[in-house]
Structures are given as structure tokens and as C-alpha cells.
Amino acid sequence: MREVAIVSFAQAPSVRRETERNEVEMLTPVIAEAIERSAISRKEIGFTISGSSDYLAGQPFSFVTALDAVGAWPPIRESHVEMDGAWALYEAWVRLQIGDVDSALVYAFGKSSPGDLGEVLALQLDPYYLAPLWPDPVSLAALQARALLESTGYTERDMAEVAARSRRDAQSNPNAQVASDFSVDDLLAEPYLVSPLRKHDCPPVSDSAAAVVLAAGDLARRVCERPAWVRGIDHRIDPHYPGVRNLAESPSAALAAREAGVGDAPVDVAEVHAPFSHQELILRDALGLDGRTAINPSGGALAANPVMAAGLIRIGEAARRIMEGNARRAVAHATSGPCLQQNLVCVLEGD
Amino acid sequence: MAERCAVIGVGQTKHAAKRGDVSMPGLVREAAARALEDAGLTWRGIDAVVIGKAPDMFEGVMMPELFLADALGAVGKPIMRVHTAGSVGGSTALVAAYLVQAGVHERVLTVAFEKQSESNAMWALTISVPFQPPVVAGAGGYFAPHIRAYIRRSEAPAHVGMLVAVKDRLNALRNPYAHLRLPDISLEQVAASPMLWDPIRYLEACPSSDGACAMVLTNGDGAKRSPGAPAWVWGTAMRSEPVIAYGRDQVNPRAGRECAADLYGQAGITNPRREIDVAALYVPFSWYAPMWLENLGFAEEGRGWKLVEDGVTAIDGDLPVNPSGGVLSSNPIGASGMLRFAEAALQVQGRAGEHQVDGARVALGHAYGGGSQFFAMWIVGSEKP
Amino acid sequence: MSEPVTSIRRPVRLEYDFTAGRAMSRFLLGLAEGRILGQGCPECARVYLPPRGTCPTCGVPAEEEVEVSPRGTVTTFCVVNIPSQVLVVPVPYVCANILLDGADVPIFHLIQECPIEEVRMGLRVEAVWVPAGELKATFESIRHFRPSDEPDAAYDSYREHL
Ligand SMILES: [Zn+2]
Numbered sequence: 001m002r003e004v005a006i007v008s009f010a011q012a013p014s015v016r017r018e019t020e021r022n023e024v025e026m027l028t029p030v031i032a033e034a035i036e037r038s039a040i041s042r043k044e045i046g047f048t049i050s051g052s053s054d055y056l057a058g059q060p061f062s063f064v065t066a067l068d069a070v071g072a073w074p075p076i077r078e079s080h081v082e083m084d085g086a087w088a089l090y091e092a093w094v095r096l097q098i099g100d101v102d103s104a105l106v107y108a109f110g111k112s113s114p115g116d117l118g119e120v121l122a123l124q125l126d127p128y129y130l131a132p133l134w135p136d137p138v139s140l141a142a143l144q145a146r147a148l149l150e151s152t153g154y155t156e157r158d159m160a161e162v163a164a165r166s167r168r169d170a171q172s173n174p175n176a177q178v179a180s181d182f183s184v185d186d187l188l189a190e191p192y193l194v195s196p197l198r199k200h201d202c203p204p205v206s207d208s209a210a211a212v213v214l215a216a217g218d219l220a221r222r223v224c225e226r227p228a229w230v231r232g233i234d235h236r237i238d239p240h241y242p243g244v245r246n247l248a249e250s251p252s253a254a255l256a257a258r259e260a261g262v263g264d265a266p267v268d269v270a271e272v273h274a275p276f277s278h279q280e281l282i283l284r285d286a287l288g289l290d291g292r293t294a295i296n297p298s299g300g301a302l303a304a305n306p307v308m309a310a311g312l313i314r315i316g317e318a319a320r321r322i323m324e325g326n327a328r329r330a331v332a333h334a335t336s337g338p339c340l341q342q343n344l345v346c347v348l349e350g351d
Numbered sequence: 352m353a354e355r356c357a358v359i360g361v362g363q364t365k366h367a368a369k370r371g372d373v374s375m376p377g378l379v380r381e382a383a384a385r386a387l388e389d390a391g392l393t394w395r396g397i398d399a400v401v402i403g404k405a406p407d408m409f410e411g412v413m414m415p416e417l418f419l420a421d422a423l424g425a426v427g428k429p430i431m432r433v434h435t436a437g438s439v440g441g442s443t444a445l446v447a448a449y450l451v452q453a454g455v456h457e458r459v460l461t462v463a464f465e466k467q468s469e470s471n472a473m474w475a476l477t478i479s480v481p482f483q484p485p486v487v488a489g490a491g492g493y494f495a496p497h498i499r500a501y502i503r504r505s506e507a508p509a510h511v512g513m514l515v516a517v518k519d520r521l522n523a524l525r526n527p528y529a530h531l532r533l534p535d536i537s538l539e540q541v542a543a544s545p546m547l548w549d550p551i552r553y554l555e556a557c558p559s560s561d562g563a564c565a566m567v568l569t570n571g572d573g574a575k576r577s578p579g580a581p582a583w584v585w586g587t588a589m590r591s592e593p594v595i596a597y598g599r600d601q602v603n604p605r606a607g608r609e610c611a612a613d614l615y616g617q618a619g620i621t622n623p624r625r626e627i628d629v630a631a632l633y634v635p636f637s638w639y640a641p642m643w644l645e646n647l648g649f650a651e652e653g654r655g656w657k658l659v660e661d662g663v664t665a666i667d668g669d670l671p672v673n674p675s676g677g678v679l680s681s682n683p684i685g686a687s688g689m690l691r692f693a694e695a696a697l698q699v700q701g702r703a704g705e706h707q708v709d710g711a712r713v714a715l716g717h718a719y720g721g722g723s724q725f726f727a728m729w730i731v732g733s734e735k736p
Numbered sequence: 737m738s739e740p741v742t743s744i745r746r747p748v749r750l751e752y753d754f755t756a757g758r759a760m761s762r763f764l765l766g767l768a769e770g771r772i773l774g775q776g777c778p779e780c781a782r783v784y785l786p787p788r789g790t791c792p793t794c795g796v797p798a799e800e801e802v803e804v805s806p807r808g809t810v811t812t813f814c815v816v817n818i819p820s821q822v823l824v825v826p827v828p829y830v831c832a833n834i835l836l837d838g839a840d841v842p843i844f845h846l847i848q849e850c851p852i853e854e855v856r857m858g859l860r861v862e863a864v865w866v867p868a869g870e871l872k873a874t875f876e877s878i879r880h881f882r883p884s885d886e887p888d889a890a891y892d893s894y895r896e897h898l
Contacts, residue, residue, distance in 0.1 A: 001454070022757030025789045028797060042795060048591075054434075055413040058752030060406035061436055064721050067593055068788050071795020075606035078591035078725075079442055082407065082414055082434040091431065091446060097453030098353045114752040123413040123748065127469075128374060131412070132746050235429050240418045255427060337417040342430070371742045411748050495814030496833050500898040503812075503857055503891075549815030549828075593792035597782040597840040602898060 004096045005220040005227030006323070006348065008037035009316035011210040014177040014304030017113040018207040023057065027069040027109050027209045035105065038213035039223040042071055045213070046101025048078040049092050051085035051108040052308050055123055058114050066109060077101065084108065085210060085312030086273075086334030086344050092214050093233055102219045109209040110308035117205050117307070124337060126240060137275075137338065138202055142194040144247040144339045145278040149196055151248045154281050156196055160187040162277040163200040163302055170299025177304040178204045200302075203275040208306035210313045228319035228330070228348040232260030235334075235344035242339050253286035253333065253343035260331075260345040267293040268327040271314035273334045275301040282340065283333060293331075297321070311335065315346055322350045356451040357574040357581035358696040358731065360390025360567030366530040366681035369468035370561035375410060376422030379464050382563035382686075383423060386460065390567035391578040394424035397567070398456035403433035403443025403463040404685030410469040423462060437633070437720030438589075439463065440564065440688025441727030444716075445587050447568045448729070452587075457573050463689035464563035491556055491636065493722065495548035497601045498638040502550065504602060507641060507656035509550075513541040514659050515637035516555045516679060522666055523676025525705035530560045530681040555637040555679075562683030564690045571735075582696035582731040585713070586617030594722045601723050607646040610726040615648070618730040620713075624649045627730070628711040629671045629698045631691035633718045635678045640664065643717065644672070666706065674698070674706040688718025692729055699733040759789035762801065764873035770865055772878075774839050776800040782840040804838035806863035808881075809889040811835050811842050811897050813855055830855045834881055835897050842897055849882035858894065860886035 010033035012026050035042050048070055052063050063080045072078060081087050085108020092104035112120075118136035125131040148154055164184050170176035182200070190198045220227040236252035236259075239245050257263070270293050274280035280295065289295065296302075298317040301310050311334025321327035328350045336342040362385025364370070370378055379402070387393060400423050402416045412418065416432040423430065435442040440463040447461035501507070520536040523529035533540075536554070544554040574581040590610035592599060599605070611623070620626045630649070634640045641655035649670060650658050658664055664672035673679075675694045678687050695716035697703040703711075712733045719726050756764060759775060763786050766773035774783045777791035777798040784791065784798060791798040813832035830852055833842035847855050849864070862884040871877050 019755055020758060022755045022760070022789070025757045025759070028790050028795070031795070053413065054406050054408060055750075058750070058754065060408050061721065063434070064436065064594055064724075065788070067591060068790045068792040069795060071791070071793060072591055072593050073596060073598070073793035075590040075592040075604075075609050077589055079433065079446065079589060080435050082416075082432045087431060091449070094446075094449050094453045094455055097455065098449060100353075111755070114754055115750050119750055120413065123407075123411065123750075124417055126418040127410070127412045127415075127746065128744065130418075132744070236427060237417075237420045237425055237430050239421050239426050241421070252427065336414070341417055341420075411746070489818065491818075492814055492816050492831055496812035496831070497898075499814060499857070500812040504895075504898070545817060546815070547817055549817070551814070595784070595788070595841050596792045597780070597784075598793065598896070600898065 002097050002099060003217050003229060004093050004214055005224065005229045006212055006319035007215045007220050007224035007227050008034050008213045009320050010034040010037065011175050011313055011316060012208045013175045014206040014208040014306050016177065016205060018111060023109045023111055024065055024068050027066055027107060030209045031069050031107055031211045034211035034213050040103050040213060040215065045103050045105045046077065047092060047095045047104040048076050049080065049088045049104065049106055051081050051083050051088035051312065052110065053082055055120050056110055056112060056307055084308050084310065084334050084336050086315055087235065089212060089312060089315055090233055090235060090344060093230055096214060096216050102216045104214040105211065106214065106312065107211040108309040108312045110306040111207040112205045112307050113207050138194050138197065140242060140338045141276040142197045143242060145196050145276065147247040148278050148282060156188060157184060158281055159201055159277040160184045162280045163187055166296055166299050166302040169297050170303035173298045173303065175304065176299045177206050179299065179303060197276065201277040203301050203305035206304045206306040208304065208309050210309045210316055212312060212316050224323065226323050226325055226350050228322040228350065230346060231349045232347040234259035235342065237342040240341060247339055248282065250282050250286040250340050250343060253283055253340065253345065256343050256345040257287045260347045262331050262345060262347055263288050265329055267331050268329050269294045269297060269318060269321050270331040271298060271300065271318040272296055273301055273311050273314045275305050277302060279340055287331060287333065287345065311344065319348055322348055353452040354454045355571040356448045356568055356584040358566050359569050359574060359577035359581045360386040361693045361696055362386030362389055363528050363564045363690060363693065364562045365528050366560045366562035366683055368530065368558065368560060370466065375415065375466050375469065376419055378466055378561065378563050379419055379462050380422050382565040383460060383462050386565035386567050392458065392567060397424060397458055397460045399429040399450055399459050400425040401431045401433065401443055401447040401459060401461045403439040404465055405436065405439055408470065409465055409467050435720055435725050437684060438688050438718040438725040438727045439720065440686050440690065441692055441716065441718030442589060444566060444689050444692045445589055445727055445729065448584055448587050451568050451570050457570055459568045460565065461568060462563060462565040463686040465683040465685040466561045467559050467684065468561050491548035491551050494636055495551050498636065499550055501602045501638060501642050505653040505656060510538065511641055511656040511659050512555050512637040513538050515640040516541045518665060519673050519677045519679040522674050522706055523680035526675045529676045530558055551636050557635040557678045557682040560681050560683040562681060562686050564686040564693050566693055566696065580700050580733065582699045583735050585730040585732045585736045586614045587729045588614040589727045592724045594724055602642060603646050603652060604723050606724060607719065607726045610728055611647045614728050614730055623647065624670060626713060627715050628713050629674065629708040630715040631694040631717065632672055633678055633688060633691055634673060635682065637679060640672060666708065671708045674703065674708055688727060691718055692716035695731050699731050757789055759787040763787050767877040768871050768873040770871055772804050772806055772836065774802045774804050776802045783838060784841055785836060785839040785843055802838065804836045807884055808834045808836035808861060809894050810847065810855065810857060810859040810861055811894045812857055813847065815852055828852055834861060835894055846880040848880040858888040858891060860884045860889060
């Protein structure tokens with residue numbers, strides 16, 4: 001495959017409710033920053049693609065006005081996925097493989113605050129059999145956590161350890177929304193929100209936006225001191241109905257990890273999109289990560305979970321470690337759908 | 352070096368105002384199963400799925416590809432969901448083509464659908480956001496002023512829109528999948544139909560349909576093993592421009608002109624009027640036929656209407672446009688663009704049935720969306736590029 | 737055998753609190769004062785109305801406030817004959833693209849107080865506001881536009897805005 005690297009990344013700090021700026025206004029400085037850092041001029045970007053959701057924004061065609069933040073004049077090669085921005089990055093990587101363009105801008109925006117996120121995400125479910133019951137994402141995740149606890153050796157303490165570590169690490173991430181320093185025992189003393197999940201096992205509701213610039217081969221080397229090369233990227237989906245799959249496992253994440261080559265060499269750092277603490281446990285196993293890998297040094301989705309952008313932010317955070325010279329091989333993961341239904345895995349390496 | 356890409360399977364549903372006989376999974380499977388059968392493949396033979404549709408509010412399901420993954424045989428495979436407004440059916444096919452051209456996959460199933468009857472589509476489009484102008488006139492209300500501007504600029508005679516409306520509905524009678532079947536359609540009937548958004552009459556506007564379209568795309572090796580003659584992809588292009596911008600020409604958008612120029616360059620076409628045998632254009636309101644003929648370089652600016660008036664765009668004309676009946680006869684919005692792309696493929700495969708254009712070897716598939724700002728196009732040919 | 741179930745009803749009602757954003761917010765506050773405020777782009781100097789916070793062609797923040805005239809030119813229009821679900825205007829009514837003097841892009845609004853057959857491209861119009869005491873930070877502060885009894889604008893003066 002053609003060598004393609006992430007050469008810059010920018011994000012807006014995640015907040016519970018951005019009331020002053022709309023999506024375009026949140027996005028404009030983020031895109032400008034990513035482009036400026038990439039040292040590729042705006043008009044030279046060969047392909048532009050975004051990820052977002054109309055139901056999250058509460059209006060049809062919400063991606064159309066977001067184009068204002070790009071400066072699409074003269075007209076540009078541009079597309080949009082109604083998916084997390086991580087899949088937009090995947091499409092950009094595919095597009096760059098064809099060889100006629102050398103760079104791509106990928107952006108994602110997600111304001112979860114305008115609507116009731118639990119109700120909005122309930123509309124992701126099968127409209128005939130599941131959605132009429134309005135299952136909220138926390139309850140579905142709790143079903144999954146219960147399945148994990150009952151069928152494996154994992155405990156609520158393991159979950160609390162994920163939460164405590166994530167929130168502690170978030171203290172050094174200026175873009176994180178929730179950061180704190182609690183002991184595991186303190187967390188376990190808290191009441192259940194939806195058993196077996198406690199509040200700390202669940203993600204915050206976040207507004208944010210993110211942008212990444214990709215470049216191929218020599219262009220990447222020219223514009224970036226330490227490009228984060230995409231060595232493998234793959235995504236897979238599991239069946240939709242929570243009742244027809246083993247919720248304690250993530251076969252689609254495991255398959256994507258195998259296809260992306262996660263296990264081919266040691267992994268220094270992994271940014272895993274696990275909105276709920278138990279999901280990190282499932283994903284660590286699916287991705288084959290062990291104690292030698294630093295997991296979610298950014299704090300992960302437990303520290304900030306802007307729906308539609310959180311996956312792209314995982315890739316950006318993993319790439320940043322390489323671009324800053326703090327990691328040689330990194331893995332990033334993004335998820336979509338109820339109970340980790342769809343998963344994308346990306347392996348990044350420095351030179 | 353990019354891989355070659357070819358269409359080896361095409362399928363579509365019967366389009367109708369309401370397909371109450373199938374669920375959403377049933378609708379997409381109907382099209383996908385036909386495309387697979389056409390390609391001589393089973394679900395197992397597919398490497399990845401690319402699905403597209405217009406706003407989720409049309410069906411009331413957020414990111415419906417998640418629940419449709421099972422019905423589309425995508426479990427354990429990659430599936431992507433594209434949404435680029437009205438052009439989405441075309442853009443979706445292009446993303447599938449990229450996967451093949453990039454050498455990532457060998458056989459990709461691409462599907463586009465809309466089941467507008469599941470929700471209130473009019474509501475979905477006229478959702479009233481505060482602090483927007485209190486003028487909500489639907490898609491027709493948005494495009495009608497630009498049609499008026501075209502008529503003023505080109506000094507086209509008033510009957511041109513009606514000629515297109517009649518031609519496309521007569522063509523639809525040759526297409527068993529078409530939604531509208533108006534055997535008695537006539538200029539008088541169109542002229543007498545209610546003026547919805549002056550200058551757009553009822554019979555000059557597209558219907559609202561349930562329907563789906565699917566295609567199987569493959570690389571050179573896959574095409575060799577295909578049971579039938581493939582449609583080879585000669586060129587692909589997409590372009591976007593902002594919805595509101597100084598210098599935008601909504602009648603003859605720059606994004607459309609540049610998209611076509613890029614496409615023709617890839618396909619080695621220097622004179623589209625002479626070298627393209629049939630065009631499947633996205634014409635939701637009849638006047639967009641002459642407008643796009645100019646935008647795409649088939650006629651000089653201000654002269655597209657002459658091609659219509661002279662019968663050039665008739666099915667037996669020199670440049671047949673929309674022999675299937677087009678969007679004016681079937682409009683499952685998310686699928687409408689892919690239906691244009693699929694029609695282009697069928698024509699060069701020589702498998703368009705009663706609406707086959709004799710000797711079609713090179714065909715254009717075209718889709719546009721948003722405020723005439725998103726364009727997706729491809730050129731397919733019967734010969735390997 | 738009972739009849740097959742061919743559909744189920746599932747009413748969905750979601751409420752959203754939209755964020756106007758800084759640019760739109762300033763524009764709406766202007767309307768509450770009876771003023772129409774656009775934004776100028778620092779790179780191309782074009783004036784956008786309603787303001788969008790960025791220049792859509794340059795992709796840079798456009799924060800310079802520019803007051804534009806309540807008078808303008810109908811660049812093009814349509815006559816709507818379908819009753820709106822949200823608009824309380826009897827059909828037929830006219831929706832027009834109106835290029836206000838001082839702005840570089842037209843806005844979409846209603847033309848009233850004029851026989852429909854007299855609406856034309858190039859017609860000069862002016863904003864009709866709600867009474868001063870009823871001005872609010874909403875689009876509805878401008879009721880509609882009406883002919884301003886000026887001579888029509890020449891086609892060439894607005895053709896690049898079509
Ligand atoms: Zn500008």
C-alpha cells in the first residue's frame with residue numbers, strides 16, 4: 001500500500017455544553033490549526049472529508065454548513081460519512097491510496113448537548129424491535145458489563161481501576177472534560193447508576209470537534225518531522241441485536257486488530273475508544289494489548305466523549321505521541337453503535 | 352497505480368410511493384440480492400459494503416446502517432455509510448469504487464436507499480430551526496428561483512420544462528421499476544397541472560418514492576470472472592462548494608463544471624456531446640435537464656434548452672438523456688443518484704431492456720445535492736479503459 | 737388467519753436546544769434594534785448576510801460587523817402554492833432572493849403588499865418591520881419585504897448574484 005501518514009492533529013477542548021459557539025464556529029479554529037500545523041496550504045489539500053450526525057445536531061444536512069469552516073472555494077473534492085470521524089479518516093486513507101492526490105483534511109464535529117443524548121442514541125437501534133422500547137445507551141452498556149462480569153474473571157474493581165486511571169491521566173490533558181484523582185476504593189463506595197455501572201464507569205456528555213491532516217510519502221516527510229505512518233487500518237461490524245452476540249467479547253474489534261496488524265510488534269501506546277469502563281477491558285483483550293502498552297494516556301472517552309469526534313480524537317491522540325517523539329508504535333481504536341457493535345483499528349508507527 | 356474498477360452487478364427495487372410490503376431491511380435486500388445474482392455472487396463473496404442514504408430523519412433511524420448490517424450480510428466485514436445530501440447515491444458508488452481502485456478490496460457491494468414513507472419526509476426537510484429565516488418552502492421553493500434565473504438568462508421558451516416532463520414520463524413506461532406510470536402524459540396535461548412553486552408545475556416535479564439500488568463493483572481480475580459483460584469505470588469525480596458564497600452561480604455551478612472537466616480528463620473525452628452516447632442526469636425538476644446539459648458541457652451556456660427542443664435528448668435522439676425516466680419518474684432520494692450511476696452501467700452493458708439506447712458504449716452517471724453544490728459523477732464504458 | 741402486520745406506529749419526539757452561535761447571535765440582537773448586521777471577510781472583503789462567523793470561500797473567521805441597508809433588489813423569486821406547515825401566510829405567496837444594499841449574498845424572504853403578478857426580477861424592495869415595541873432578537877422582527885417604489889435595478893447590477 002502507499003505510505004500515508006498523519007502529519008497534524010487539532011481538537012477543541014471538550015466541554016459539557018458549548019452555548020456560545022455553534023458547530024461551525026467550534027470547527028473553524030480547529031481546522032485552521034490542523035492545516036497550519038500540517039504546513040500544507042489550504043488550497044493544496046487534495047481531498048476533504050468529514051464525519052458527523054444529523055440526529056446529534058438535530059437538523060438534516062447539518063454537515064452542509066460545516067463546509068463553511070473549510071473555505072471550499074474554488075470547489076474541492078469533498079465527501080461526508082454519517083459516522084464517527086475515524087471512518088472519515090479511513091475513507092481519506094483509501095482515497096490517498098489511489099495516487100492522484102497526496103493530502104487530505106479529515107474533520108469531525110459532535111455537539112451532544114443540544115438534545116437528550118440517551119434519547120437520541122436510542123434511535124440508533126432497530127426501529128421495529130428495539131427502538132420502540134427506548135433503551136438508553138447506559139442501560140445497554142450495563143447489560144454488557146453484567147455479561148462480562150458473569151462470564152469472565154473481571155470484577156467491578158477492574159472497572160473502577162480503569163475509571164480511576166483514566167480520570168487521573170486526564171489531569172494532564174488540557175482538552176479533557178473530566179479529570180480527578182480518586183482511589184479505587186472511593187469509587188467502589190459510590191452507589192450504582194445502572195447496576196453494575198456506577199457514574200464513574202460512564203462517559204461524560206461532551207461537545208467538541210477535531211481535525212487531522214493526512215499526507216502521502218514524500219509530502220508527509222517534507223511537512224512533518226516525525227510523521228505518524230498508518231501501517232494498518234481496518235474496521236468491522238458485529239450483528240446489531242445485543243441478544244444475538246456474546247456481549248462479553250468484541251469479535252469485530254479482534255478481527256479489525258488482526259487485519260490491521262496490531263500483534264505484529266509491541267505497542268507502546270494505545271488510544272482505545274471505550275465510552276464505558278468495562279468496554280476497555282473487552283477491547284484490551286480483543287486487541288491483544290497487555291501491561292506493556294500504556295492505555296489511554298489522554299484519559300480516553302471516560303474523560304471526554306464527543307460523539308462522532310471521539311474516535312477521530314483517539315487516532316489523533318495516538319498520532320500525537322508519535323509526532324512528539326514519545327512513542328514509536330501506537331494503536332488507535334474507534335467504536336460506533338450499541339455495545340461496541342462496530343470497531344475500527346489503526347496501527348501507527350514512527351520512522 | 353490504481354486498480355481498474357468495473358460494475359459486474361446491478362439491482363434495484365420496484366420504486367413506489369409506499370413499499371408497505373417490505374421493511375427497511377427487506378427493501379435494501381431486494382436490491383442487493385438482485386445485484387449479487389446479477390454478478391453471479393453470493394453474500395459470502397462480498398468483501399465490504401458501502402451504503403448511502405439522505406438524512407436519517409427521513410426514516411426516523413439514526414445511522415440505520417448499524418441495524419441494516421445484518422440484512423446486508425455485512426457482519427464481520429467493513430461497512431461504511433455515506434451521506435452527501437441529494438448526491439449521496441452517486442457519492443456512495445464512488446466510495447465503493449475507491450475501495451476497488453485503491454486495491455483495498457476486490458468485490459464491494461454498494462447500496463443506496465430511501466424509505467420516505469416510514470417517516471414524514473416533508474417534515475424532515477422543513478424542520479424549523481429557530482433563528483433561521485421564517486421562510487420554509489420545501490426543495491421546490493429553494494430551486495424554483497434558480498430555474499427562473501435560468502429562464503431569464505437563457506431566454507428559453509416556457510414549454511421546455513414541459514417537454515422534459517413529458518419525455519421522461521414516456522421513457523418511464525419502458526422501465527418496469529419506475530414509480531410513476533403516466534401513459535396519457537401530454538404537454539397539455541403538464542401545462543394544466545397545478546403550479547406548485549412558480550415556475551415549477553406539479554408534473555414538472557419529481558415524486559417522493561420508496562426504493563433502493565445496489566451494485567457490485569470489482570477489479571480487473573474480478574471482472575474477468577464475471578458471468579456477464581462488465582461496465583468499466585473510465586472516470587470518477589466529486590466536487591463541493593459552499594451553500595452560500597459570493598461568486599457562486601447556482602444556475603451553472605462551478606463545482607459541477609469542474610467536476611465534469613476532471614471526469615472527462617480521466618476518461619479521455621474532449622467532446623462530450625459527440626463522445627458520450629447516453630447521459631443519466633439527476634433532474635428532480637424538469638428545467639434542470641437543460642441547466643445540467645450546459646453545466647456538463649453538452650451545450651454552450653444558454654443553449655441547453657435547444658437540445659431538448661430539437662429532440663436531441665429523446666431516447667432515439669443523438670444524445671439520449673434519462674431513458675429510464677430519471678428522477679422525475681422515481682425518486683427514492685438517497686438512491687436516486689445511484690440509480691443514475693446504475694443506469695449508465697446498464698446502458699453500456701446493453702442490458703437496459705426496453706429503454707436500451709442502441710449501441711451505447713460510453714455513458715455518464717450524474718448526481719447533485721444540497722443547494723446545487725455537491726456533485727458526484729462517473730463515466731462507464733463497454734470497453735476496458 | 738388474521739391480517740398480517742404491515743406497519744407499526746412509533747412516535748418520536750426529540751427536543752433540542754440549538755446554539756445560535758456568536759455571529760447569528762449578534763445578527764439577532766441587531767434585529768431587536770431594527771438594524772440588519774452582516775459580517776465582512778478580512779480576506780476577500782465580501783459582506784455575508786446573515787453572518788455565518790466565517791467566510792465560506794476563504795474559510796477564515798469573518799467578524800467585522802457591517803450594517804447593511806433594509807432596502808434591496810429581488811434577484812429572483814418563486815410563487816409558492818403549497819400551504820406551509822409552519823408559516824402562517826395564505827397561498828399563493830412569494831419567496832424571493834433579496835440582495836440588500838451593502839451585502840454580497842442575497843437573503844431568502846417573503847414579498848408582500850404587492851400583487852403577485854407585479855413581483856419581478858430587479859424589483860426594489862424594503863423591509864417591513866414589526867412595530868418598534870415588538871422588535872425581538874428573532875427573524876420574525878422583519879415581517880416581510882414590500883416594493884419600495886424605486887425604479888427597477890438593471891439586470892447587470894445583480895446578475896452575478898444569481
Ligand atoms: Zn473571504
